[in-house]
Amino acid sequence: MKHSFLTKGKILLFLTLIFIAGCAANTTQQSSATSSPKKRKQLELIKQIEQKEHKEHLLAKAKASAQQYDYQKAITLLKKSSILKDEDIQNAIDTYEKQKKNLVTWPDNSKIPHLFFHSLIVDPSKAFDGDDMDQGYQDYMVTIDEFKNILNQLYEKGFVLVSIQDIAKLNKNGKMVYQNIKLPSNKKPLVLSQDDVSYYEYMKNDGFAKNLTLDANGNLTNTYINRKGKVVQGAYDLVPILDHFVDKHPDFSYKGARGIISLTGYNGVLGYRTSESEYGPNSDKPNPNIKKDRQQAKKVADAMKQEGWEFASHTWGHLNAEKVSLDLLKKDTSKWKQEVEPIVGPTETIIFAFGSDIGDWRQYSNNKYHYLKSQGFDYYANVDASKITWSQLGLNYFRQSRINVDGLRMRGALTGENEVLEHFFNVKLVFDSSRPNAKTLIH
Template sequence: MAKDDFDMDFHFDDDDFDPKAFWDGEDGADIDLSEFDDVPSGGDKLDETVADGYDDELDLSGLGLDDDSDETVDELDLDDILSPKAVRRNSQEHDDFGTNKQEDDSDFDGTEFLDDEDDQTQAAPEDDSDFQSAPEDDADFHDEPEDEDDYPDEEVEDKPARRRKEKPEKASKPPRERKPKEPKEAKPNVFTKLYDLYFAPLTNKEALEAPVDPANPRRRRRKTKAQIFKEVYLPPLIACVCLILILSFVIGAISNAIEKKRVNDAIKQNEIQASISNAQAAEEEYQRIMDEAAVLAANYDYEGAIEKLDSFPDIANYPDMSTKRAEYVNAMNSLVEYKDYSQIPNLSFHVLIADPARAFNDKELGGKYNQNFVTIDEFSKILEQLYANNYVLVDFDDFVSVGQTVSGTDQFEAKSIFLPQGKKPLMLTETMVNYFEYMVDSNNDGVADAGGAGFANKLVLDENGDIKAQYIDSSNNTLTGNYDFVPILEDFIKAHPDFSYRGARAILAVTGSQGIFGYRCNTSYVSTKGNDFYEQEKAGAIAIVEALKAKGYRLACYTYENGKYRDMNSAGITADLQSWTQQIKPIIGDLDTFVFAQASDLSDYTGTSFNVMYQTGFRYFISNSKDPSTEVNNTYVRQKRLMVTGETMVWYKERFTDRGLFDPNMVVDMTARGNNVPKAG
């Protein structure tokens, strides 16, 4: 039977093909496949064609051959080479009908080194008839064994096994690396993309990319500079930036924490300092209020002292303050009323002598100074005795109240003074506080000099704002200090605040023809000293006036020309007061107190002269008398002062001793006076 005559259809791939039925059938038993051999070695030419398609240098390291083995590839069963590993394993373990052959495959495991892709490309097609042969000696294809007698005429001819075409051996190459299995592609997300793009290069894991040549997976596309930068340089840069940001954040957080702590510490420190400052301020305020209250209480103004203590917001936490308040309340309740205001004496002094030697030895007026004036030492001793004898300095306002009638006229009435038991009211007056030129200016040039009679020449303010007296000594040195009445009284009250009733001070009376308080502020000096001199003197006078009023001094007019009003008619009084109004009132202001000069007084307080004075604004009229007294009328107050001079202290001592004022024998400096004080005739 020729090869070309073979027209039997083989349908091995059909699902309903039954190999057993085919071999047992009529046609299958007569098939001799050897007739189709086209090559001398046996087998079909197609077998060599298929075999030639494989690489002669196949890696046979996995076929179980030793390096020294003489067995060639052709001696191997091509099924071991061409069949896929999975197919061979299945064919070894099971026959076509599912029967397990129970064969041991441990001696041959060469195909497991082949890649799946190579297995698929090198395996022979399953439907190729040249590679399909009937199984030999397979019992599953026969229901019962066959006898050799069934085929007596046929000789069984052994045919050589199919082998690969022998080719010259070549040098062995290293085993081919297996292609890594592609991992299952996960769904991309933000984190995986970031990792693949930026962080994979840091861990030496490149992002997967499709190979340029599918036949050569090792060949990769050359990366561009942008890709290299993105994969190699950009991630470290981003990491550095992130690190810098993190460090900046950490450093900022630490800095903020440190700054916050510093601020908190500063706040706490400020709070502590504020607390300390507040405590110190509270302590200072406490001390200030206590001192001011003590002065008010010493001035017998217990009501004012209590109000001052009550102004402190935290009096309950200061037991001393509460104790003082209780003391002031008790002292206020213990005050007694002094009703006989008419017996309130007013001791009057001229300006004091600072240098008795110069005054009493003055050739022209030495006798007058000795007779009518008191030295600063004598005045200081008088104050000490007055204080020791329980006298208290008062003012008109302390025992006289002023109101107004329906018509607008001033109306006066007496009021009670409340003093501690045994205390007595007293008034003091100083006249001639204008410091006449003849007393301080020896050459009549309007400026005090060393040729003066030993008196202070003006009142001034020192660097502390205290009122002092300026004095030029015999050596022409200008001195400032307690050289007259006012500064001596101020220091005494400071040392003995209870000598002043509610801050009362003395009455200071000045004339105006030669200025006031030692300042030549009369316009008559413009023609001789110039306008600048006048303006300067005027400014100094105003400053002293304000300081005296602030201290509590009552300023009074002592006439303008030091005139004797008893001997002057109403016209003369009017002219004198007009000059006062024009020259002095602009500097000293409105005054309601008038002190008569040269031991004068009005004979009638209802006549024209009185009306002139009253219309000028005066309401308190003070004359002098050996019997001091005070009377309060409906429209004015009249008082008689007691003059304190060298003459009265030496020749009329009883005027002071009988009233318990002071003892002249303890006061008068007879040595300075030359043991001789003139007496008026």
């Protein structure tokens, strides 16, 4: 999140400059012999304040990195300082050196789980209203209250968000190799993602946010139309809610990691109707504001990347990559690169829609894989909630299964059909009482 630069030190400096200006005005008639020492004293005071402000800024930046386990970054920043010999700077370096030594390398990168969500329900009474979308929302979405409770429990259990690229990367020879993830011994890595962050037109008036946008201070927020029809801004979906949580608990993020935002393109992205090819099932004409929507969507995407968010292709048309032909997959990928990539930038990750995949448990070797690899995709994700973790380190790719956190999976946990979520949080304590049949399932 962006913060005001009007710190106490700068306020003090500003007031000092006003004081000096006043002194200068009062000494214009004094002799140079009298004013020169006074001016030198005033300049020395300004220098001291500037040095103090510089030191506080350095220490704050270093602390922010250290809180997210990037001790080396904090140490390097402080050692490059022009005031390296300062006692406070030295004490901070010593502290971070000791904390760095206490980190433990995560023992098995193949055992890192990945949870994913869809858009969060803001108003359950509008989502669960008995219409033809009701059951889909019950099955595939979670409410804001559920998500917030899940976050708290994940944090209490010691999970820390990591990027999928923290797990494995291509080396200089093009071989995918595991990376060292170093955390305190009581912490464990977790990847998080959110699918279909397009705020599709079919979700209108059903109790969801309208889009992701930026507030007056440049912070990520949502637009939402409340029950009175008033347009408001706030944390009404996963991205700003998680940003606020990490602001409060910086140690929930490893080196600034957030999550992966998985996007289609056929009805636009991030709540903006950016597609020339189709305009959604409820549109009868092209978007006349498409240029403006694309510009705003790009501003939002750029801000998200600065905050540590990553983007993935979810295929342009939400295709089942397993079932479609290679030719259709190529056409779809071309559309994604034409319409979505200019907004969010290139991505190396593809998250398959419908939880499908382009191969079984064996190493990828088919034509679909070779095509997707040629298009720059090095990371692949499917859905498998039968186990806590499953991943595959290919010769030049990394594949990871994801666990769906939604109404279906939570109901399964409550009825004893599938207890995989219990590894991450207590479903009974999370399950929203506003859900249909909640009392029956919880008790």
